[in-house]
Amino acid sequence: MSLARTRRPVLGAALKDAGLAALVAAGLFLPMVGLRTDVGPTGALFLRTRWTDVLLLMAIVFAGRFLLRFWQEWRAERHGPSVQKRLAGPLSRSGRFVAPVLLLFALLLPAIPGIGRYELDLGILVLTYVMLGWGLNIVVGLAGLLDLGYVAFYAVGAYSYALLAQYFGLSFWICLPLAGLLAAFWGILLGFPVLRLRGDYLAIVTLGFGEIIRLVLLNWVSLTGGPNGISGIPRPSFFGLAFTAGGGPGSFADFFGLEPSPTHRVVFLYYLILALALLTNWVTLRLRRQPLGRAWEAMREDEIACRSLGINITTTKLTAFALGAMFGGFAGAFFATRQAFISPESFTFIESAIILAIVVLGGLGSQLGVAIAALVLIGGFEVFRDLQEWRMLVFGAAMVLIMIWKPRGLVGSRNPTVALGEKRTISAAMVAEGRG
Amino acid sequence: MAPILTVENLTMRFGGLTAVRDVSFAAAPGAITAVIGPNGAGKTTMFNCITGFYRPTSGSLTLRHEGREVALHRLAGHRIARAGVARTFQNVRLFAGMTALENLLVAQHRTLMAATGFGIGAVLGLSGYHAAEQAAIGRATAWLEACGLIDRADDPAGSLPYGAQRRLEIARAMCTEPALLCLDEPAAGLNPRESLALGELLRAIRDGKAAEGAAPCSILLIEHDMGVVMGISDHIVVLDHGSKIADGPPAAIRADDKVIAAYLGEGDEDEEGAA
Ligand SMILES: Nc1ncnc2c1ncn2[C@@H]1O[C@H](COP(=O)(O)OP(=O)(O)O)[C@@H](O)[C@H]1O
Numbered sequence: 047m048s049l050a051r052t053r054r055p056v057l058g059a060a061l062k063d064a065g066l067a068a069l070v071a072a073g074l075f076l077p078m079v080g081l082r083t084d085v086g087p088t089g090a091l092f093l094r095t096r097w098t099d100v101l102l103l104m105a106i107v108f109a110g111r112f113l114l115r116f117w118q119e120w121r122a123e124r125h126g127p128s129v130q131k132r133l134a135g136p137l138s139r140s141g142r143f144v145a146p147v148l149l150l151f152a153l154l155l156p157a158i159p160g161i162g163r164y165e166l167d168l169g170i171l172v173l174t175y176v177m178l179g180w181g182l183n184i185v186v187g188l189a190g191l192l193d194l195g196y197v198a199f200y201a202v203g204a205y206s207y208a209l210l211a212q213y214f215g216l217s218f219w220i221c222l223p224l225a226g227l228l229a230a231f232w233g234i235l236l237g238f239p240v241l242r243l244r245g246d247y248l249a250i251v252t253l254g255f256g257e258i259i260r261l262v263l264l265n266w267v268s269l270t271g272g273p274n275g276i277s278g279i280p281r282p283s284f285f286g287l288a289f290t291a292g293g294g295p296g297s298f299a300d301f302f303g304l305e306p307s308p309t310h311r312v313v314f315l316y317y318l319i320l321a322l323a324l325l326t327n328w329v330t331l332r333l334r335r336q337p338l339g340r341a342w343e344a345m346r347e348d349e350i351a352c353r354s355l356g357i358n359i360t361t362t363k364l365t366a367f368a369l370g371a372m373f374g375g376f377a378g379a380f381f382a383t384r385q386a387f388i389s390p391e392s393f394t395f396i397e398s399a400i401i402l403a404i405v406v407l408g409g410l411g412s413q414l415g416v417a418i419a420a421l422v423l424i425g426g427f428e429v430f431r432d433l434q435e436w437r438m439l440v441f442g443a444a445m446v447l448i449m450i451w452k453p454r455g456l457v458g459s460r461n462p463t464v465a466l467g468e469k470r471t472i473s474a475a476m477v478a479e480g481r482g
Numbered sequence: 483m484a485p486i487l488t489v490e491n492l493t494m495r496f497g498g499l500t501a502v503r504d505v506s507f508a509a510a511p512g513a514i515t516a517v518i519g520p521n522g523a524g525k526t527t528m529f530n531c532i533t534g535f536y537r538p539t540s541g542s543l544t545l546r547h548e549g550r551e552v553a554l555h556r557l558a559g560h561r562i563a564r565a566g567v568a569r570t571f572q573n574v575r576l577f578a579g580m581t582a583l584e585n586l587l588v589a590q591h592r593t594l595m596a597a598t599g600f601g602i603g604a605v606l607g608l609s610g611y612h613a614a615e616q617a618a619i620g621r622a623t624a625w626l627e628a629c630g631l632i633d634r635a636d637d638p639a640g641s642l643p644y645g646a647q648r649r650l651e652i653a654r655a656m657c658t659e660p661a662l663l664c665l666d667e668p669a670a671g672l673n674p675r676e677s678l679a680l681g682e683l684l685r686a687i688r689d690g691k692a693a694e695g696a697a698p699c700s701i702l703l704i705e706h707d708m709g710v711v712m713g714i715s716d717h718i719v720v721l722d723h724g725s726k727i728a729d730g731p732p733a734a735i736r737a738d739d740k741v742i743a744a745y746l747g748e749g750d751e752d753e754e755g756a757a
């Protein structure tokens with residue numbers, strides 16, 4: 047009896063919802079599918095109508111929407127809390143093991159049998175994005191500043207290394223910190239005028255900054271080579287031991303008495319980017335537990351309250367910006383040395399968008415989430431290369447689905463930085479996203 | 483004794499609207515000074531001037547603390563907080579996604595930041611920070627105890643009940659070790675029992691007895707409800723339509739004709755007189 051009473055409104059609501067969806071579908075498909083111009087036998091255009099196809103599509107949409115709604119309501123009624131709520135416990139508990147397992151996997155990857163040059167290159171690519179994601183996570187995830195021009199700092203790092211090496215013959219190990227410092231400097235330079243802006247305005251100005259850097263690189267031909275880029279960028283050495291293909295005296299293979307192999311350099315680059323990424327992670331995790339990191343997060347939660355507590359918003363934002371930019375610069379220097387060739391084409395807006403997508407999908411402020419998102423997004427992109435243009439569609443759909451299912455990203459919850467008793471994760475619903 | 487805060491001819495205009503008009507008063511040190519008035523009287527606006535969120539159109543604000551005089555109307559918001567003025571907000575503004583304890587640690591940002599060598603030393607693991615953080619946690623714990631929130635220390639601030647959020651905001655303000663605590667309608671939305679407890683807490687804060695190691699602290703209190711302030715205030719300033727209409731000890735205010743008229747909603751005639 048009571049079951050029937052509760053069931054009926056569910057049915058009604060689902061029917062109504064499905065009807066609406068079918069109407070929307072009709073509006074879309076009537077002009078798009080229903081009407082079609084074809085070339086007739088005489089060569090003239092004529093209008094062909096395909097009403098049955100439209101009806102079929104509407105029926106599919108109706109049925110699909112109805113089933114989805116009905117299933118949702120029915121589940122909610124029978125099981126109480128939704129699937130995600132019930133999964134939240136085990137997921138967060140298993141989360142504790144995911145990070146060490148991933149780390150171990152990353153450390154041992156080159157030693158795993160069957161891992162060849164291609165897999166290592168893919169690993170390097172993924173790790174580069176993990177590092178960029180972690181760097182941007184400082185700005186967007188912790189400090190809550192929406193930065194759409196992060197790739198600018200990546201570019202500054204890459205060109206810093208390339209130019210310093212080319213003009214002054216400095217080695218990679220001297221250029222790496224310099225590239226980071228220069229990127230941080232540009233971060234501060236951009237930050238000063240921009241950080242008064244909030245939310246959408248900040249996003250647009252940072253977007254513009256990214257484009258400006260790219261256009262300068264493109265047009266300052268005498269310094270940067272313009273669209274031709276810079277080639278012949280020196281490769282890094284292992285404490286002075288070069289990775290030359292033929293071995294030879296003073297090379298890595300010669301020193302360790304190994305068979306010369308091009309894989310050595312790839313493995314070395316792999317561990318280099320792994321170390322750089324872990325450095326980013328280590329600094330971020332440490333800072334998060336300290337006043338500066340807490341001030342970033344507090345600023346994301348409520349800027350006005352921060353000001354009332356004597357926190358200087360401008361300098362706090364600048365530190366986040368500069369630090370994020372610095373790690374972007376490190377990654378850029380690595381990119382330059384790995385490719386041995388850079389051009390402005392590698393630093394387009396789409397790169398900023400991908401890095402931001404990694405941070406948002408992974409969960410603002412979550413280190414593990416960002417790493418997983420980079421792995422899934424970049425790795426997946428590579429693995430499904432055969433699908434060609436379909437992969438864009440699939441990834442777009444996957445991103446939309448994740449954002450519907452978990453609006454705050456894969457790992458949206460927050461770990462407190464200190465506790466008197468036991469630390470309990472804070473649910474995503476509490477945590478603010480920041481708006482500027 | 484010299485007043486801790488002197489407000490002189492304070493005026494704040496928003497376009498054509500004068501929210502605060504030529505208000506002068508002084509707040510005595512070690513006392514609870516209340517600013518009361520009907521809704522829209524300009525109390526919050528005056529607070530925002532004192533705490534640096536608005537720049538006054540004209541007039542001066544002077545804080546006297548430890549033998550120094552600070553002109554508040556010339557300072558940026560975060561510097562006013564550093565000069566020793568802490569505040570709470572009419573609509574509670576906590577860091578909702580951070581725990582109660584974290585909220586109180588953010589309030590001690592300045593001292594902790596100095597101990598970390600401005601962020602760099604701590605990353606490199608230099609000593610000194612650990613002790614400073616332990617001291618900060620100690621102070622936070624003392625204030626959580628004073629406000630009856632010690633059981634909720636590790637809960638996110640956003641999940642606390644409303645009354646607890648108000649008390650946490652006071653605790654957070656006190657963790658900045660202010661000389662003057664400004665409270666904007668702290669009793670709004672509290673039930674009578676909670677209001678009574680709040681009165682106790684405020685008196686203890688004034689006398690420096692609320693938490694271990696706390697110094698006495700002057701309080702400037704905004705309240706809409708006259709009943710709440712009468713019991714705990716040492717001095718009352720009454721605003722109506724942006725102007726000060728009375729200033730004195732509670733007993734005198736209670737008997738003041740203008741105040742009674744304003745609170746009975748007969749202020750319309752006064753408005754023209756004052757304009
Ligand atoms: N930022 C602002 N811009 C314009 N008008 C404001 C602003 N802030 C306050 N006011 C106006 O000033 C008057 C006093 O407001 P307020 O100080 O909030 O009163 P109270 O706190 O005493 O209730 C009101 O008429 C309000 O509309």
Ligand SMILES: [Mg+2]
Nearest residue numbers: 525526527572
């Ligand atoms: Mg108010």
